[in-house]
Amino acid sequence: MGQRHQLFVIAKINGHYRQLCAIHHQWLYGHTALRRCLDTLKIFENATNRMPLQQELTAAAKQDNDFWEPAGPRDSYHNPKNSHIPFPFIMTCLIVGASFNVDGYFHGVLVEPFYMAYNEGDNNNGITIFDITDLANVRYCFVDFYGMESKREVDLMTPLSARTYLEAYYELDEADDPTGLLPLLDKFKGRDLVATSALMETWPKGEWQQNDPVDETIDTSTSPSAGGVALAEQSGRTESNEPAASVQMDKTKSLREQTMDNFLDILLDPSQDASALMAEIDVLIDFVPKLRRRLYDQAPTLSPSPSHLTLLQKALEKDIDVDLSPFKMLTVHHLSELVAKLCHGNMRSLTLSNMPDLTEDDLVLILGGDSASTDETESSTGPSERVFGAMGNITSIILLETPKISIDFVAAHLAQYDVWHSELLRRPLANPHYPPKKLPTLQFLGPNTVSQLVWVGISSMQSYDSKLRLPDGKFNWSELKYSVEASSRFSGDRRLKYKNYPLDIPLPVGKTAHALQRLMQYLTSANLGWFEDWPKAAARCLATTSAIEEGVSSSVGPMSTTFNLDDDRDSDRYVQSGKGMYLKPDQWAIVLVHEAYEAKDQAALDKQELETVNMFGPRGQEEMKEWPAEDQTRAFKPLKRLRYAFAKALPESESSGQRFLITDVPGYVKHVLAGNKDGSAKTERWCAWWAKASQAFGEGTGYYEDEDGTEILHRIYSDEGFDTGSQSRPRLIDPFEDIMKLMSLGRTEG
DSSP states (O other), X not given: OOBOEEEXXXXXXXXXXXXXXXXXXXXXXXXXXXXXXXXXXXHHHOHHHHHHHHHHHHHHHTOOGGGGSOOSOTTOTTOHHHHOOSOHHHHHHHHXXXXXETTTEEOOEEEOOTTOOTTOSOOSSOEEEEEOSSTTSOEEEEXXXXXXXXXXXXXXXXXXXXXXXXXXXXXXOTTOOTTOHHHXXXXXXXXOBXXXXXXXXXXXXXXXXXXXXXXXXXXXXXXXXXXXXXXXXXXOBOTTSSBOOOOOOOSSOOHHHHHHHHHHHHHHOTTSOOGGGGGGGGGOTTHHHHHHHHHHHTGGGOXXXXXXXXXXXXXXXXXXXXXXXXXXXXXXXXXXXXXXXXXXXXXXXXXXXXXXXXXXXXXXHHTTOSOOXXXXXXXXXXXXXXXXXXXXXXXXXXXXXXXXXXXXXXXXXXXXXXXXXXXXXXXXXXXXXXXXXXXXXXXXXOTTOEEEEEEEEEOHHHHHOGGGBOTTSSBOGGGSOEESSOOOSSTTOXXXXXXXXXXXXXXXXHHHHHXXXXXXXXXXXXXXXXXXXXXXXXXXXXXXXXXXXTOOSSOOOOOOHHHHTOOTTOTTSSBOOSTTOEEOTTOEEEEEEEETTTSSOHHHHHHHHHHHHTTSSSSOHHHHHTSOHHIIIIISOOOOEEEXXXXXXXXXXXXXXXXXXXXXXHHHHHHHHTTSTTHHHHHHHHHHHHHHHGGXXXXXXXEOOOOOOHHHHHHHOOOTTOOTTOSSSOEEOOSHHHHHHHHHXXXXXX
């Protein structure tokens, strides 16, 4: 049952269209299919996603014909060739776009076998196809290959536009559009459909039909998907934060263009002494973009001469995204020299992808260090600071298809940066047809990083139960029995939903407040009737978080495995659970306390009050009628609320009797940026951003300020799991008693 739909990504690779990934959506049709299509298009076209997408298209171009041949029937689920996810970033983009929107939409999707054909899925509402050959103009189409469960029929086996697909399900009256479908269709205007010829090449066994006139030509001459080298003009961002326009050479060149070409020939000829010409380059207005284009065209064979390194530095010095992957002739020392000169300028992102021989020691040298120390006796911050202390303004590193750089190395040394790493991206994408071995918990533990997220959920039923309240109306936490496993949704169950998630993806300080804002935006907008949905949605919230100062909503990074593979019914199936996780000094946890989490809103909660309270004894409905009015409206009134707190474990030397530092976003920012270069300016900007962002939160959403009273301390607080005589022992924040203890202790405000 369901409204089943599959989504595919294709691209032209070395002159031939190939399928890159596919997913299954159990409930997708009509206007929802259009909204998911539109969000996915925005992700694929987003400038911040272009570099990793470009790198995976380049990786695809390096595969031989055997790679693209199916490994037997699609139901050969245990064949490693079928189960492999060769392009995990492209897959992540497709999953996020098709399954999530921060305004409250989420529906789970399943990864399909890599070689699954267009018609091999369980389907009754058509398919969506994206052509990402040209990342500046991603194409889309819908296809009905069998006969959809719609009001009216459409042509089979032909590319369908958004309007044609939508009209199969709804009457579109342009004079009266109460459903708001016409504005949705307007957003597809000007977008090209996938060419029929592309579908024929991708799935040659299909009997494809031409429908409306479609532009059958796609210029891939400068695209890496055509087998070429990643083009800086196509994948990089300049100082204006916009993709630089690619340079197209006219067949008939002007005299000026011919002169420029001759000038570049001389500069790049290793047999020529071009030192005398170097002084002339600054006076040529369009020299730099032409130089960049020529350097990338010659990248595989460009010799590492001093003049070439100078020209390369000149060509890249204003770029925000710097891709050094194509320059195969440069040694590690040459790359290190370039990075050292560029990292204090405009460069924010460094790409070293599709480099199968790049080692961890090489990466350390490129990033300004001496060696990759993994000595466990060293402090958690010492090696990172020593090895990567010369990274300047770099905030992200793209390491796709670098098999000699392990995921453990990335977690240990790159926690303070955004990282795109193939295995980190592939880790959360487990296909249910191929149950993986249990994965060890992975944590990114940099200085002052958030290493855990704790969610405490109180159901509407529990909110109504007067036996769970103290006389002042606050919750009696000692009566809320806890269980690390999620409680059932049946009435009378007083167990508390509680989960502790180690963050197994990098969450740099500059992204933390934005991540919290997106989590709260989603949680206050979504219907959480099914508890198991929210961790997967949270994985997408975190994956689409950008730095505060970038403010890009369609950027995509790795999803958290502990969130995405969390299963409420079988929490230890894929990933070791968070039980027993420790919060070390100088690391932080985000704690979310969510009351009446599954209620739509406060109004819906109020309507259920009289009906629901009757379920709980010993007070029945008759006794409730005799309660004082103030008890019904103040002390015992169920509230839909979502509140947060940042928690930091304190060493014994700093605790003064306090186990934790509890604070809000401004307090967290002040603590983590104290003493940093430009810390005061960043604190002011980030706090101003949060003040504005939090204004969008509804009533009952914000910082957890309540004091829960000494009753919690007497009944729950204990020193079990703590070594009061040691300053270095981590502080246990699991199980639930410690969370309640954290929320109950006196607070130290930032």
